Amino acid sequence: MLPIELKEKLIAIVGKENYQDSNASKLVYSFDATPQFQSMPDAIVSPGNTSEISQILKLCNQYRIPIVPRGSGTNLSAGTTPLEGGIVLLFKRLINILEIDEENLTITTQPGVNTQHLIEAVQEKGLFYPPDPSSMKISQIGGNINENSGGLRGLKYGVTRDYVLGLEVVLPNGDIIRTGGKLAKDVAGYDLTRLFVGSEGTLGVITEATLKLLPMPETKKTILALYEDLDAAAKTVSAIISNRIIPATLEFLDQPTLQVVEDFSKIGLPTHVQAVLLIEQDGDPQSVERDIGKIAEICKENHAVEVSVAGSEIEAEALRTARRSALSALARLKPTTILEDATVPRSEVANMVKAINRIAQKYDISICTFGHAGDGNLHPTCMTDARDEEEMKRVEKALQEIFEHAVALGGTITGEHGVGAMKAPYLHLKLGEAGIDAMRGIKQAFDPNNIMNPGKIFAKSDRKRIVVSQR
Amino acid sequence: MLPIELKEKLIAIVGKENYQDSNASKLVYSFDATPQFQSMPDAIVSPGNTSEISQILKLCNQYRIPIVPRGSGTNLSAGTTPLEGGIVLLFKRLINILEIDEENLTITTQPGVNTQHLIEAVQEKGLFYPPDPSSMKISQIGGNINENSGGLRGLKYGVTRDYVLGLEVVLPNGDIIRTGGKLAKDVAGYDLTRLFVGSEGTLGVITEATLKLLPMPETKKTILALYEDLDAAAKTVSAIISNRIIPATLEFLDQPTLQVVEDFSKIGLPTHVQAVLLIEQDGDPQSVERDIGKIAEICKENHAVEVSVAGSEIEAEALRTARRSALSALARLKPTTILEDATVPRSEVANMVKAINRIAQKYDISICTFGHAGDGNLHPTCMTDARDEEEMKRVEKALQEIFEHAVALGGTITGEHGVGAMKAPYLHLKLGEAGIDAMRGIKQAFDPNNIMNPGKIFAKSDRKRIVVSQR
Known part of the structure; x- marks a missing residue:
């Protein structure tokens, strides 16, 4: 009290x-x-x-x-x-868009604005705010900034961090500072703007943000490529990029994910194949046409059993929405759903998917995998039951092994979900003690009394990760 | 000793x-x-x-x-x-490119590699490292990272920071840390990578960097638009962006700059007009053709007296090289050349150019202006003589007024040159004391004994700025 x-x-x-x-x-x-x-x-x-x-x-x-x-x-x-x-x-109470500046291509907003509302508000002016976390219908832009949220368009367009140009922040001592601005370039001292982005509310409270906008791409097209072989799908991902094409979206779903997403969304997703890639390109019509043609070819060369281009934007949007609902769909399957976020260099996606399946088998647990394959950002998801203590121990061991494997492949313990309290026990895998010490120094400098969101990022003990979602 | x-x-x-x-x-x-x-x-x-x-x-x-x-x-x-x-x-001695990874589109390099050499090495593989500071023929990539260097392609492609994915850094206590990696996404704790970029060597020594590459744009085209009126040129800049076109390059040169650059480079630049815009677009041939057509139209609508498309890549390269030589050219003109770096929101370029000319007149000094107009990043440059103490006092007052004006327009005291020792006395104009205190806290956390590049970023006194170049 x-x-x-x-x-x-x-x-x-x-x-x-x-x-x-x-x-x-x-x-x-x-x-x-x-x-x-x-x-x-x-x-x-x-x-x-x-x-x-x-x-x-x-x-x-x-x-x-x-x-x-x-x-x-x-x-x-x-x-x-x-x-x-x-x-x-x-x-x-901080839910106002303060300005959309069409000359400087910026939006200035309070933190409580809903992400989808913000995206639609700029879209009305022919502008584009690319970060699209799966939770965007509910999430707030201030939360996105605190977490440096990713999304489906990360491959081509980057993440929230890449769009934050300036912030107003209240520091733990009550000081109000303003960083950056409507500026394409600003090197006046350390990059406080990007330090606050993704700092998970541990350094201060973001009270206003100026975000960069892009012209809205003229058109987009969506491809669904089906595979009888996980490895072939993963290899397609690298092959597309090696062919010098950067799609806007390059998502991967394995068979178990497909099955539950289809059960949930009922849009006619194929459930008989081992994996699908959901690929989207945007831009001017000729480039999109050409890229989509090349991508389809590359998919076939890499043993896709079927490649189809979405016939309409309605069909494409249904596919995207289905993909965004993967967590909700999976959460219905078993009492406990553990959604993970392990990220590797794109070239290692095939290896990582294989390792996940091997580890699942080794510990006799059920994992299905989907994610932003173009970013190397996979979400291996474990369907289990937290009441089964013996199984939960195996799950914990498996997940630890997955993180270790991701880091060994040059990856990280979290690509877009943040550390929070959940990943804090694993941060040393990625950063080592010296890296954590450097971050602790920053935390201490901003918040010596540790009042800002304590217990996040930095682990107190070696407390293990905990389940994400329980029915 | x-x-x-x-x-x-x-x-x-x-x-x-x-x-x-x-x-x-x-x-x-x-x-x-x-x-x-x-x-x-x-x-x-x-x-x-x-x-x-x-x-x-x-x-x-x-x-x-x-x-x-x-x-x-x-x-x-x-x-x-x-x-x-x-x-x-x-x-x-740290001059090796360690790897160009064509699957992940990254280059891993030691800090001593020459920037142009790096750009050419990736170009040979059909890849593109966009940051192109004017000094790239001489500069080293480690220096670029320390300074977060900009360049001519900043408008469309961003600055050095936008391409640094991972770093190896030695901290002042001797600890070696690795941040990020070949990863499109990584949110494992605070964004140390971007904190080191642009930290001017005050937090540690960068010993290795992994940089993001892009596919090389298929083609590019260059336009030169001539104006009898500075204001019209500046307004064209905003008009292009408002029309939802983001050119790769959008450079501004006023008449005095044109004159000295032409004297220096002798490539037939027009010297009879008040200003030129040098505009470049890259991408696939159709989009470039269409954008260049629209840009030419917008220039004319905004009272360009002549608009010409460079006939060949050789001609275009000559124009870019001439623009890059502006500082060298200007430095020949008078004993002392003070090259400044004031940046404003793009929409304020016209106002800022007018203010610079008004301030120059007020203090009876000679300033010519060029810069990355698309970024709002102007380089007002003062030709003077450091031996003339009375004139130097007027110069100092004028420059201070220019910075104050830039900040008042929502701009910054330095868009791409960094703070160093030169801008340190003005940092409070942009950040206020609370912002500087926050940065000092970070410095203190990393480098409590202040051994890393002392005297930079943080002002010891209110020592005034000093001339840049003296014959």
Whole structure:
């Protein structure tokens, strides 16, 4: 429980209607999309402007109360669970797009704006905000920035980080700083903008962002290529890029994923093959036509058993939506669904897929794999049951082996989900102790009292990873 | 002078032939491309591998001796001058390209590789490394990374930062860390990769880098548009982008710059007009043709008096080379040439050019302006004489006013040259004290003894900027 005078001060800042500490409210914000990390906050505050956030952070710093900034809580790394209690800080009153600047191709927004709403708002002006995390219908742009969210268009267009030009941030001491701006170039000191992107709310609270926009590609086309052989599908991925084509999207789904996604979405996905690639190219009509033709050829050369171009944008959108629903679909299958995020260099996708299947067999567990193959970003997903302790031990061992294998192949423990509390025990695999020490130094410099989202990124113990989703 | 036992230890690490402390050697490395900051180092060391660099940094940390990592010293912000003495650390033995990976589209390189050599090496394989600083014929890739160098292709392709995927870095305490990798996505903790890019050698020594490559655009075309009116040229810049076209290059040169560049390069540049835009588009032939057609139209609509498409790649290359030689050309004109780097949102280029001319008139000094107009990145350049103290005072006042104006327009004090020692007194204009404090915290965390390139980025006093180039 918060000290009573702190509660009074917080209410004085945000108003009574924007302070909650009922049990019901606390329960709502005790978890994010990563259920097994449930932990109760002491209160939930919804500030209405930067000045209020600055006052809140000063207070919390003084009282040493944890602050967990939270968008819609769709992250899959236990990045927004109030593990050490304290205050959950919501962006729900900061939901305005402040400006779409068509001359500088930028959008300036508050953090609580819904991602899909933002994408549609710029689309109306013929502009394009590429990052499209699977959760975009629910997620908030501030959460995307905190997590450096990826998405299906990452291969050609990069991730959230590549679109953040400037930020307003409240630091733990209450200082308000502005980084970058509507600027294509800015080298005035260290790159604070990109340091805050993906810092998972551990360094400060982002209160405003200026994002880069692109002209909307004129057209796009989607291909579905079917394979009787996982390896052939994975090899196609490398072959496309080696042929100097960078598709906008290059997704991989294996048979078990296909099956459950089709059961869920019922759009007529093939479920008799071992794997599919969902490939999309965008741009001007001639280039798209040419690239799609070449890609189809490369798929066939690499033993695709069938290659079909989506007949309409409606059909293509259905395919994309089906792909985005993979987690929801898989989560229906077994009581516990562990969605992982292991990323390797693109050339190692075939090896990684083989290793995942070998490891699954070794530990006698059920893993299906899908993901952003063009980015080397795979989501091996384990369907299990958390109540079966013996199986869970095998699952844990298997996942650890998958991470170790990813890193051994030149990869990383998380390509787009973040570290949060869930991956913290594995961070040393990627960074070594010296790398973690360097990051701890930054954390200490910004937040010496460790009030900002404590327990995230940096592991306290060797606590193992926990399941993502449970029925 | 270094303590004698330190000298002996350094020689034991790098070998006698890679340690220099003769007066002649020290003189050579007492300045970079920013002459008025000359200051003598105590020694120059040229390590041959990462382990040697680690040993050197440990020693220097122990003895509290400054280390200045230095590529070719082409920076224009006094970023590599040994202001507090100590050791200049050269990359000249670290000149190998370690791998060009055509499947992952990456190049892994040591820091001492010449930028142009790197660009040509990947070009031979049909690949493209876009960052092209004007100094690329001389500069080293390690220096480019330290400075986050820009270039002529920044508008469409971004700057050095956008191509650095992974680094090996030796920290001031001797720790060797590896960040990122051949990975399109990696969110394992804070973005150390981008923190090191542009950190001007103040946080550690970069010993290896993995850079992203693109497929080489099939073709490119170049337009030269002539204007009798500066404002019309500046407005064309915004109009092109507002029309949803992102050219690869969009350069601006005013009449005085044109005149001196033509005198220097003798390629037949028009010298009778007030300004030119040099515009390039690349991509597949149809898109380039279409974009170039539209761009030509937009130029005419915005009152270009002549618009011509370069007849051949040789002609286009001559134009680019002429543009890259602007600094060398201008430096011949008067004893002292002050090349500045003020950047504004693209939509403010017209206002900024007008302000520069108004400020030049107000202080009765001669400024000509060129730069990467598409990026809003202008290089107002003052031809003066450092021996004329009275004029220099006016120059200083004028430049300060230019920076203040750039920031007031939503711009920055440096778009691509870095802060170094030269811009340090102005950093607060962009960042405020809270922003500088946040950066100081990072510096302190990495380098508590301040051995890495001391005197850069952070101002000791309110020392004013100094001239760039003197005949």
